[in-house]
Amino acid sequence: SYVLTQPPSVSVAPGQTATITCGGNDIGRKVVHWYQQRPGQAPVLVVYDDGDRPSGIPDRFSGSNSGNTATLTISRVEAVDEADYYCQVWDSDSDHQVFGTGTQVTVL
Amino acid sequence: QVQLVQSGAEVKKPGASVKVSCKTSGYSFSDHSVHWVRQAPGLGFEWMGWINPDNGGTKYAQKFQGWVTMTSDTSISTVYMEMTSLKSDDTAVYYCARERAGATTGEVDYWGQGTLVTVSS
Numbered sequence: 001s002y003v004l005t006q007p008p009s010v011s012v013a014p015g016q017t018a019t020i021t022c023g024g025n026d027i028g029r030k031v032v033h034w035y036q037q038r039p040g041q042a043p044v045l046v047v048y049d050d051g052d053r054p055s056g057i058p059d060r061f062s063g064s065n066s067g068n069t070a071t072l073t074i075s076r077v078e079a080v081d082e083a084d085y086y087c088q089v090w091d092s093d094s095d096h097q098v099f100g101t102g103t104q105v106t107v108l
Numbered sequence: 109q110v111q112l113v114q115s116g117a118e119v120k121k122p123g124a125s126v127k128v129s130c131k132t133s134g135y136s137f138s139d140h141s142v143h144w145v146r147q148a149p150g151l152g153f154e155w156m157g158w159i160n161p162d163n164g165g166t167k168y169a170q171k172f173q174g175w176v177t178m179t180s181d182t183s184i185s186t187v188y189m190e191m192t193s194l195k196s197d198d199t200a201v202y203y204c205a206r207e208r209a210g211a212t213t214g215e216v217d218y219w220g221q222g223t224l225v226t227v228s229s
Contacts, residue, residue: 031212031213033213033215042203042219042220042221042222043153043203043205043219044219045208045215045216045217048208048211049212049213049215054208054217086152086153088153088215089213090213090214094170095167096155096169096170097143097145097155097169097214098155099145099152099153099154099155101152102152102153
């Protein structure tokens with residue numbers, strides 16, 4: 001089955017940039033989505049189709065995808081961005097949705 | 109506004125069944141597939157499958173085929189997920205989530221609040 005690997009944690013100071021990676025075999029050929037989950041809450045879609053934002057998501061959130069790595073970038077990080085972030089793809093071989101292992105973002 | 113409201117927490121014994129409901133509102137029920145995803149305590153997400161409320165079509169993750177059933181009731185804009193033969197490692201928060209309009213790879217844009225299912229003897 002297809003595996004998506006994320007770093008367990010990322011720490012960033014307020015106002016700086018957080019970079020969260022999502023590694024998968026030839027992931028650049030797939031379409032990647034990103035979710036934010038604050039403690040005790042349901043997830044929120046923050047980026048879809050590699051780099052598009054749903055309405056209401058600040059433009060501080062951006063995404064890219066190439067080769068074996070997809071990336072979620074949070075610019076001008078705020079305390080409210082402290083959460084777990086998960087990448088997701090649809091694996092056509094298995095016709096399954098696959099989630100990444102998740103990254104905890106800590107705002108220092 | 110779009111809302112997905114799930115039924116309350118459940119405590120079940122091993123071998124029992126559970127049925128979780130997900131009542132939707134604020135959009136055309138038949139126009140969006142609904143996915144089910146679970147999250148074991150302290151862990152990540154596991155996709156379970158989806159249902160097309162318009163025609164009742166379903167797709168289950170291979171792991172859940174045969175013991176998970178997803179259904180829908182268009183008269184009350186509600187989808188259901190039933191699991192049988194529960195085991196302790198099925199203890200998790202179960203989420204329903206609406207597939208985004210125009211989605212080509214199944215991403216979801218609105219989630220229910222989650223239902224904690226605890227399986228314990």
